[in-house]
Amino acid sequence: MTSKAALAPSHMMELPRKILIGERVVSEAGALVRSLGGTSKVAVITGRIVKKRAGGQCSASLTGASLKSRWYVVSDASMDTVNKLYGKIGKDGPDFIIGFGGGRSVDVAKMTAYRLGLPFLSVPTSASHDGISSPFVSVRGIDKPHSIKANTPIGVLADTHLLSQAPPRLLAGGCGDLVAKITAVKDWELARDEKGEYFGSYAANLAYMSAKIILDESEKLKGRDSFSIRTIVEALISAGVAACIAGSSRPCSGAEHLFSHALEYVAGSDCGLHGERVGLGTIMMAKLHGLDWEKVAGTLRNMGAPTRARQIGLTEEQVIGALVKAQSLRPDRYTILSKVRMDKESARALAKSVKVI
The missing domain is CATH 3.40.50.1970 (Rossmann fold)
Structure with missing residues (x-):
């Protein structure tokens, strides 16, 4: 209800x-x-x-x-x-x-x-x-x-x-953090609809817009010229301001970020850049939300960000372990992983279905 x-x-x-x-x-x-x-x-x-x-x-x-x-x-x-x-x-x-x-x-x-x-x-x-x-x-x-x-x-x-x-890898990581706003906003909407949590429409739209410009323009932005860099930086600044307006990280951080934090627990701190881990998480959470996860993955590929765990040295078991652990890191934050509980079998199936593993 x-x-x-x-x-x-x-x-x-x-x-x-x-x-x-x-x-x-x-x-x-x-x-x-x-x-x-x-x-x-x-x-x-x-x-x-x-x-x-x-x-x-x-x-x-x-x-x-x-x-x-x-x-x-x-x-x-x-x-x-x-x-x-x-x-x-x-x-x-x-x-x-x-x-x-x-x-x-x-x-x-x-x-x-x-x-x-x-x-x-x-x-x-x-x-x-x-x-x-x-x-x-x-x-x-x-x-x-x-x-x-x-x-x-x-x-x-x-x-x-x-x-x-x-290094180009850092810019690609920033794009991973931007694309994540797509699923972060969906998680925030889910918490509003199912738990009555406060939802700030303006902050959510600002964060969503920051992600959408990367999703829609990745073919143009992958050249890493001055226009591309400025666009990506402005989008990152805009996303940060969305968090300021919301008074929380809600518009910018959802289950995909919990997955990233869980990877640090499971695989250690040297398991890829923040944005790389978050990008992988966004692909999987987009699938759970019923979003176009293939577009998310294609955008990340265009920007030079990883779409497969092995590209940043992660094993299948580490990805599965992080998916199972993610929501327990912050049980107070309602996300898609609160609704779709992960065990090892379902986690493996999810990661395989989107070719993260």
Whole structure:
């Protein structure tokens, strides 16, 4: 029986104040920080390779805006790293934090800024997931097997030239994370219809639109030219904003993300990129929802993302184990896996039917 939809809960919408996107705009980082309230000292959290490749441009821009900067290089996205940075950066006393790099650096910077109560600028150098503009982070060493909420970036700077230099695999992973919004929104609709959960139509439509542009335009976007990169980055930013508007990750994360998190439990943390795992999950959840899973798989292939588990080193048993385990990681979130319970036999049949295994 369909339940009456719940009234919208009260929640605070935190949105990025400014988003700067374009060719070689990293040269404007200092001016952007100034315009967002940074006045003296900036802590920049980055990765070793990104600092070597593009740190000079960012540093020069900050210096040109009369901002002192101290750089902190991180090698993983864990709470241990966040805790260490919390102590080091807290002693240094900056008034602004920049996350400059891939998803790992942005997540660590976001969580560190949240704990220190400081404004945060997201400067992604790869378009690998929608966390570049959302308040959600995925770090290891927390007690929850899914993303947790921190603060929304006060600003986003997306330099399409820097983004174009990232490994193609990362951009393909970002497309996997975008396509996932198709099944995430369907899961949210299911929770509304069957459990009376609040459903935000605007946030859902925004997330869906971010996915649909990839599904509809993958033939044009697979060239990875400046137009393609900008389109994908804008879609990722838009999806992140959808989560800000919803006040939860609901429009962006459903059973396909639970499957991805379960794979980390079953196969270990080095089992492909986040977007690659999520893309595989989306193919299977699309089948369960009665959606065109072949179009999802074709889109992922066009964008260079994996559609078979073995492409990222996963075995059949690992995929099956993750499907069986996925919903138990977050029983409070109603998804298609709450309705269609998986055992080993049904999980194997599903994965085989869509050629994931």
